[in-house]
Amino acid sequence: MTRAAVFGTGSWGTAYAAVLADGGTPVTMWGRRQAMVDQINAGSNEDYLPGIRLPEGIRATTDPVEAAADADIVVLAVPSQTLRANLAEWAHALPRRAAIVSLMKGVELGTTKRMSEVIAEAGGIEPGRIVVVSGPNLAKEIAQKQPAASVIACIDERIAEMVAEASNPPYFRPYTSGDVIGVELGGAVKNVIALAVGMAEGLGMGDNSKASIITRGLAETSRLGMKLGADPVTFSGLAGVGDLIATCMSPLSRNRTFGLNLGKGMTVDEVVAVTRQTAEGVKSCESILQLAHDHGVSVPIIEQVAAVVHDGRSPKEVVGALMLRALKNEAE
Ligand SMILES: NC(=O)C1=CN([C@@H]2O[C@H](COP(=O)(O)OP(=O)(O)OC[C@H]3O[C@@H](n4cnc5c(N)ncnc54)[C@H](O)[C@@H]3O)[C@@H](O)[C@H]2O)C=CC1
Numbered sequence: 001m002t003r004a005a006v007f008g009t010g011s012w013g014t015a016y017a018a019v020l021a022d023g024g025t026p027v028t029m030w031g032r033r034q035a036m037v038d039q040i041n042a043g044s045n046e047d048y049l050p051g052i053r054l055p056e057g058i059r060a061t062t063d064p065v066e067a068a069a070d071a072d073i074v075v076l077a078v079p080s081q082t083l084r085a086n087l088a089e090w091a092h093a094l095p096r097r098a099a100i101v102s103l104m105k106g107v108e109l110g111t112t113k114r115m116s117e118v119i120a121e122a123g124g125i126e127p128g129r130i131v132v133v134s135g136p137n138l139a140k141e142i143a144q145k146q147p148a149a150s151v152i153a154c155i156d157e158r159i160a161e162m163v164a165e166a167s168n169p170p171y172f173r174p175y176t177s178g179d180v181i182g183v184e185l186g187g188a189v190k191n192v193i194a195l196a197v198g199m200a201e202g203l204g205m206g207d208n209s210k211a212s213i214i215t216r217g218l219a220e221t222s223r224l225g226m227k228l229g230a231d232p233v234t235f236s237g238l239a240g241v242g243d244l245i246a247t248c249m250s251p252l253s254r255n256r257t258f259g260l261n262l263g264k265g266m267t268v269d270e271v272v273a274v275t276r277q278t279a280e281g282v283k284s285c286e287s288i289l290q291l292a293h294d295h296g297v298s299v300p301i302i303e304q305v306a307a308v309v310h311d312g313r314s315p316k317e318v319v320g321a322l323m324l325r326a327l328k329n330e331a332e
């Protein structure tokens with residue numbers, strides 16, 4: 001029988017543990033805090049998924065070796081910017097042949113590495129067993145068992161298939177892919193575009209404005225992805241446009257909500273103070289912008305989001321800057 005470990009007891013780590021357990025795969029979760037581990041062992045995670053009863057088949061521990069022992073699949077679900085430090089502590093505990101699955105949607109600050117690259121480097125894991133999961137998967141809806149689809153990517157598609165088979169309860173339909181770069185980038189960049197859409201909403205803009213940002217945001221994602229070697233087809237799929245729509249439209253999105261508060265006039269520090277969960281786009285806008293600059297790719301929306309979040313420009317100012325850009329062909 002396939003066994004899994006999930007490192008990280010936040011909203012998506014816990015919801016994905018439920019996906020695995022409901023799919024018939026027993027899960028041991030690793031958590032930092034004993035109180036959280038005790039709660040999960042008693043059947044819920046009230047801090048991140050209040051009111052949700054977790055399935056049988058999930059248990060938790062604070063010991064990484066115990067969590068990963070005998071696991072065929074190890075799922076990593078921590079904030080992107082802490083992953084490298086976490087792996088330094090966990091690498092010795094990870095079974096030599098297990099598939100290492102990233103649920104994270106960010107790009108590392110400083111190195112501009114995608115999470116699969118950080119896993120390979122800091123965890124010493126061969127790329128052929130590094131898997132990424134990304135799609136329109138708001139954790140709360142998945143935990144409520146609302147039907148959704150997703151993409152599970154690995155350069156070795158047999159490993160992606162193994163993880164997909166272990167993650168297939170009746171409400172979760174994973175598609176496999178070999179395009180790790182495209183699937184990861186789609187997930188990371190959509191968070192930055194959701195910040196922009198949230199800002200537009202906060203400024204009182206309507207659906208034309210938001211659809212324009214979403215569509216041009218997808219153009220930026222595809223341009224960058226293709227330059228980095230992604231398959232353009234990925235961006236019209238679940239990990240591209242699918243996740244972009246879910247995140248940019250949903251009040252459940254932490255990134256969209258973060259942008260909304262900025263658009264309403266709160267400062268970045270004020271929004272950080274009221275945000276309890278990980279809004280990856282806030283840090284990744286800077287690393288993704290750096291990645292685009294390094295590869296000579298034009299990403300005007302991402303640039304303006306970074307100007308608000310890191311340079312203190314106002315959302316209103318940056319909308320003006322976007323609208324005044326020189327006219328160009330849509331396909332360029
Ligand atoms: N929540 C969602 O709907 C979805 C989230 N994701 C992605 O999954 C990743 C994880 O997100 P969530 O679970 O939602 O975040 P979260 O904010 O709900 O939970 C983060 C977890 O990481 C732990 N953590 C924080 N700092 C840590 C550190 N220094 N060392 C170890 N653990 C630490 C927290 O205690 C918590 O258990 C992110 O990259 C996010 O973009 C992807 C799809 C859906």
Ligand SMILES: O=C(CO)COP(=O)(O)O
Pocket residue numbers: 105135136137138139191194243246247252253254255256278279280
């Ligand atoms: O990635 C997500 C949905 O697919 C969750 O988005 P947020 O991190 O903005 O909540």
